[in-house]
Each structure stands twice: as structure tokens, then as C-alpha cells.
Amino acid sequence: MADRPVGKGHARVQLGAVVDEETARLAAGALLKERDEVGWDGGDVVARRVERLGAVELAVRPLRDADPGLVRGALLDGLRREGFGVLRWPPEAGVLRQRLAFLRLHLGDPWPDVSDDALHARVEEWLEPELSRARRRADLARIDAGEVLTRLLPWASGEAGRLDELAPERITVPSGSRIRIDYSRPEQPVLAVKLQEMFGLQESPRVAGVPLLVHLLSPAGRPAAVTADLASFWEDGYKAVRAELRGRYPKHPWPEDPAGAEPTRHTSARLRR
Known part of the structure; x- marks a missing residue:
């Protein structure tokens, strides 16, 4: 037995009794749900299959064949939370990003904005297909940021070939x-x-x-x-x-x-x- 005072978002249990799982399943079968949950937790992708009765977790199992779309979403969430530092940044990759930032500041278009916000907004343009193949943090750590950043260079206009001339x-x-x-x-x-x-x-x-x-x-x-x-x-x-x-x-x-x-x-x- 429980009551909830008017205007309150929570109830107070006044009287309760222990119910075993089998009885709970019979009594509240309509609340029984099983779903796959994939997210970024503790610094990595966590994929699990969860069985719940209402808000109560009954069983949790690791999910080894998680939906690629859900995994991709978890990886993007991880990049937003922790930044692009989770990728591999050899020295020349960091220098390339600095050179592009310089050109963007002083020359503008067509040189790309390589700030974190801009890279998140265009992630499909420069981090695919590596992102689609990744399944966990360790996969992100193997991606050479310098190699994939070159996809944002203004190849169509021909200006990409002037990178070493303008910002050697x-x-x-x-x-x-x-x-x-x-x-x-x-x-x-x-x-x-x-x-x-x-x-x-x-x-x-x-x-x-x-x-x-x-x-x-x-x-x-x-x-x-x-x-x-x-x-x-x-x-x-x-x-x-x-x-x-x-x-x-x-x-x-x-x-x-x-x-x-x-x-x-x-x-x-x-x-x-």
C-alpha cells in the first residue's frame, strides 16, 4: 500500500510484502519488456539486452550482435562527451589541424572549420567509413585523425593542392x-x-x-x-x-x-x- 501526497512526484510505501519473480511476472505481465540497450558508459560502448518488469531489471545479458546503427550512435555520443582526442593523433595530424585552423581564420572559405563543433556537425563527411566499422573505443583509437581530416580539404575547387604553399x-x-x-x-x-x-x-x-x-x-x-x-x-x-x-x-x-x-x-x- 502506498500513497502520494497531492502535488508530489513520488509516493510513500506504507505497507509492502515480498513477491517472488514468478508471481510478479504473472501479476504484471503487461509490464514485461525486453530491449537492447547500446550506449557510451564508463568510457566505452556498452551493449546489453535487458529484461524489465516496469522499472525493475530482471535480467541483463551482454549483447554481442548489437545493431550497427545503435553502436554508431553510442560512438558518436562518446566523441561528443570525450572529444576527438579518443582518435589517434600522431604529431603530423595535430599540425595539420593547426594549419587548417590558421587558413580558416585568415582566408575563410573554402578552407574547412576544424573546431570540435564543426567536426561534429560534418562527422559523416570525414570520419566515414571508419566510424561505421568501429565497435568500441579501441577501434576509434586506431583511426589516424590526420588521414581522415584530409577528406575535408577543398579538393573540388583545387585549393587543396595549395596547402603546402599557403601554410607550409x-x-x-x-x-x-x-x-x-x-x-x-x-x-x-x-x-x-x-x-x-x-x-x-x-x-x-x-x-x-x-x-x-x-x-x-x-x-x-x-x-x-x-x-x-x-x-x-x-x-x-x-x-x-x-x-x-x-x-x-x-x-x-x-x-x-x-x-x-x-x-x-x-x-x-x-x-x-
Whole structure:
């Protein structure tokens, strides 16, 4: 026996008696349901067949042949909850996403939006058929995010072929070195390079028309100056850096006119040979 006060969403049991399962099934057979439940729980896909009498679970069994559509829905739910980090992101995949974010910010269409929200909205375009073949988290972890992201590149317009031109992974500096660009800040990517390797360059290098933020490094590899206007630095800022560092690193060249000097990756002794 139970009562439920007016306006309340729950009842209070005042008198009850134990009923065995067989009796419950006979008395409330209309409430007996069996259904397959597939969802993302505890960090992975959980598939089970559940028999219920009303709200009471009578039996639960693992489901080994779950409906692919239900599994796919559970995987999508997992991606929404935990993010695309559940995929495999080798270093080059993360760099590709950063390069695309840079191009989207500065050039717009047809370069794709690769934010989490945008990737969820277009998941069928770039994560199929891998998603349809996956059954659990471990399957997602085997998907190379970089490979599948390339499906979002603007192939139809032909712009995809300009990716390395507009947002190259590396740039050649005056010394001849190929230096990697850091796109983790899409507003203004960073080029970290030894100061002596930039001698003779009159203007800051650009990608897609955007000047790189150049971190000019000391011979020890520590930032000696940061600039997006190299010509201005040679004229105004270099003298202070030269005065501070040439005594500490006498084996390296510190010319008075860096804008007209020969770039090098070597020490002064190596240059005199």
C-alpha cells in the first residue's frame, strides 16, 4: 500500500510484502519488456539486452550482435562527451589541424572549420567509413585523425593542392635551414630560429600574407628577441641584443650591420676556414 501526497512526484510505501519473480511476472505481465540497450558508459560502448518488469531489471545479458546503427550512435555520443582526442593523433595530424585552423581564420572559405563543433556537425563527411566499422573505443583509437581530416580539404575547387604553399610546415631561412613553423597560435604563427641564420633578410617572412612572429634565438637556443617586424629589429633592437650577447658567445658572429651580413648556422671559427 502506498500513497502520494497531492502535488508530489513520488509516493510513500506504507505497507509492502515480498513477491517472488514468478508471481510478479504473472501479476504484471503487461509490464514485461525486453530491449537492447547500446550506449557510451564508463568510457566505452556498452551493449546489453535487458529484461524489465516496469522499472525493475530482471535480467541483463551482454549483447554481442548489437545493431550497427545503435553502436554508431553510442560512438558518436562518446566523441561528443570525450572529444576527438579518443582518435589517434600522431604529431603530423595535430599540425595539420593547426594549419587548417590558421587558413580558416585568415582566408575563410573554402578552407574547412576544424573546431570540435564543426567536426561534429560534418562527422559523416570525414570520419566515414571508419566510424561505421568501429565497435568500441579501441577501434576509434586506431583511426589516424590526420588521414581522415584530409577528406575535408577543398579538393573540388583545387585549393587543396595549395596547402603546402599557403601554410607550409617548414620555411627556408636565409642560412638555408628548413625551420618548422609553429601554428599552435593561428592568429600569428611562430618561427623560432637562431638569430645569425636570419642575417640579410630585410622583411619578416610571411605565410598566406600573415607575418610570422619570429623568435630570434641565442646560440644556446633561448629567445633573444621576438619580433614580427624584422627590418625594425635590425635597426632598433639588434644593438642591445648584440651588446648583451657577443661577450657571452664570442665564437659566433655579431656584425654591426646584420641586415647586410651573410647569414650562417656556424660559428665564426668555422666561417674563417
